[in-house]
Amino acid sequence: MRCLVTGVAGFIGSHLAEALLAQGHSVIGVDCFTDYYAREYKERNIIKLREKKGFQLIEADLLNLNLAALLKQIDWVFHLAAQAGVRASWGTSFEIYTHNNILATQKLLEASKEADLKGFIYASSSSVYGDTKQFPTPERSYLQPLSPYGVTKLAGEHLCYLYYKNFGVPTVALRYFTVYGPRQRPDMAFHRFLKAALMGGEIEIYGDGQQSRDFTYISDIVTAHLLAMEQFYPGEVFNIGGGSQTVLKTALDLLPQITGKEVKITYKPVQKGDVRHTAADITKAQRMLGYQPRVKLPEGLEAEWQWIKEIYK
Numbered sequence: 080m081r082c083l084v085t086g087v088a089g090f091i092g093s094h095l096a097e098a099l100l101a102q103g104h105s106v107i108g109v110d111c112f113t114d115y116y117a118r119e120y121k122e123r124n125i126i127k128l129r130e131k132k133g134f135q136l137i138e139a140d141l142l143n144l145n146l147a148a149l150l151k152q153i154d155w156v157f158h159l160a161a162q163a164g165v166r167a168s169w170g171t172s173f174e175i176y177t178h179n180n181i182l183a184t185q186k187l188l189e190a191s192k193e194a195d196l197k198g199f200i201y202a203s204s205s206s207v208y209g210d211t212k213q214f215p216t217p218e219r220s221y222l223q224p225l226s227p228y229g230v231t232k233l234a235g236e237h238l239c240y241l242y243y244k245n246f247g248v249p250t251v252a253l254r255y256f257t258v259y260g261p262r263q264r265p266d267m268a269f270h271r272f273l274k275a276a277l278m279g280g281e282i283e284i285y286g287d288g289q290q291s292r293d294f295t296y297i298s299d300i301v302t303a304h305l306l307a308m309e310q311f312y313p314g315e316v317f318n319i320g321g322g323s324q325t326v327l328k329t330a331l332d333l334l335p336q337i338t339g340k341e342v343k344i345t346y347k348p349v350q351k352g353d354v355r356h357t358a359a360d361i362t363k364a365q366r367m368l369g370y371q372p373r374v375k376l377p378e379g380l381e382a383e384w385q386w387i388k389e390i391y392k
C-alpha cells in the first residue's frame with residue numbers, strides 16, 4: 080500500500096513511518112519542520128528513514144502543497160501533523176494552532192474527496208475530553224476541551240467525521256493518551272525529567288504531583304494504527320491508551336531506580352489548560368480492533384532513558 084504520513088519528522092510520525100515500511104508499504108512523508116521544538120531532534124528522528132527504500136520526504140507545509148496531486152499516489156493517509164502542546168496554545172499562538180491543526184486538516188480532507196483512499200487515520204487526543212469526571216473515559220463521554228489545543232484537535236476530529244458523512248472520505252480518529260518512549264518531544268514531562276536526571280538539573284512539576292495520566296508507550300500507539308488498517312471502521316473514533324492510570328508522583332518515584340540518580344523537584348502552580356486526570360476506556364479498541372497495550376511504564380521508561388543517554392551524550 081502507498082501511505083502518506085503527515086508530521087513524519089515528529090515523535091510519533093517517524094515511528095509510524097518506520098513500522099509501515101517494515102510491513103512492506105511505501106511511505107511518502109510530509110513535514111515542514113515547525114519551530115515548536117528544535118529541528119535537530121526531528122532530523123535525528125528521520126536519519127534511518129531517509130536511507131530506507133520506499134521512503135520519500137517532502138519538506139513542505141500541508142497548506143502550501145498540491146494535495147490533490149499528491150493524494151493520487153496514495154492509498155492510506157495517516158494525518159499526524161499538528162502543532163502539539165497544551166500550555167503553549169493560548170494567546171497569539173492560537174493562530175499557529177488553527178493553521179496547523181484545523182486549516183491543514185480541512186485542506187487535506189477537501190483534497191481527499193477526489194482521491195480514492197482506502198483509509199484516512201487522524202491523530203486525535205485525550206485532550207478532547209477536558210476535565211471529565213468519568214474514569215476510565217469512554218469515547219461517548221461529553222467532549223469539553225480545557226485548552227485551545229484541545230479545541231483544535233476536536234475541530235479536526237469533527238472535520239474528519241463530516242467529510243466522512245457528507246463525501247464518504249473513510250476517516251477514523253484515534254485518540255492517543257500521553258505518548259512516551261524514545262523520540263518523545265523535548266517539551267514533554269518524561270523527556271524533561273530524564274534529561275534532568277542525566278544532566279543534573281532540577282525539574283519543575285506543575286501542580287501537586289497527584290495529577291494522573293494514562294501513559295501510552297510509542298510501540299502500542301504504532302500498533303494501534305496497524306490494527307486500525309486491518310479492521311477498518313470508517314466514521315469511528317477509538318481511545319488508544321496504555322491500559323492503566325498512573326499518578327505523576329508515582330511515575331517520578333520510578334526514576335531513581337531507572338536512572339540511578341536523584342532529581343530535585345520544584346512544585347509550580349498548575350498551568351492553564353492542564354487537566355487533572357486522564358484514563359482511557361479502551362474497551363472499544365480492544366473489542367473492534369483487537370488492541371491490547373503491551374508495554375508497562377517501568378519498561379517503557381527504561382527504553383526512553385536509554386535513548387536520552389544516547390542523544391545527550
Ligand SMILES: NC(=O)c1ccc[n+]([C@@H]2O[C@H](COP(=O)([O-])OP(=O)(O)OC[C@H]3O[C@@H](n4cnc5c(N)ncnc54)[C@H](O)[C@@H]3O)[C@@H](O)[C@H]2O)c1
Nearest residue numbers: 086089090091110111112113140141159160161179204258
Ligand atoms: N505526543 C503525545 O502524547 C500526543 C498525544 C495525543 C495526540 N497527539 C497527536 O499526535 C500527533 C503527533 O504528535 P507528536 O508528539 O509526534 O508531535 P511532533 O511535534 O513531534 O510532530 C508533529 C510534526 O508535524 C509537523 N507539522 C506541524 N504542522 C505542519 C504542517 N502544517 N505541515 C507539515 N508538517 C507540519 C511538525 O513539524 C512536527 O514534526 C499530533 O497530531 C498530536 O496532536 C500526540
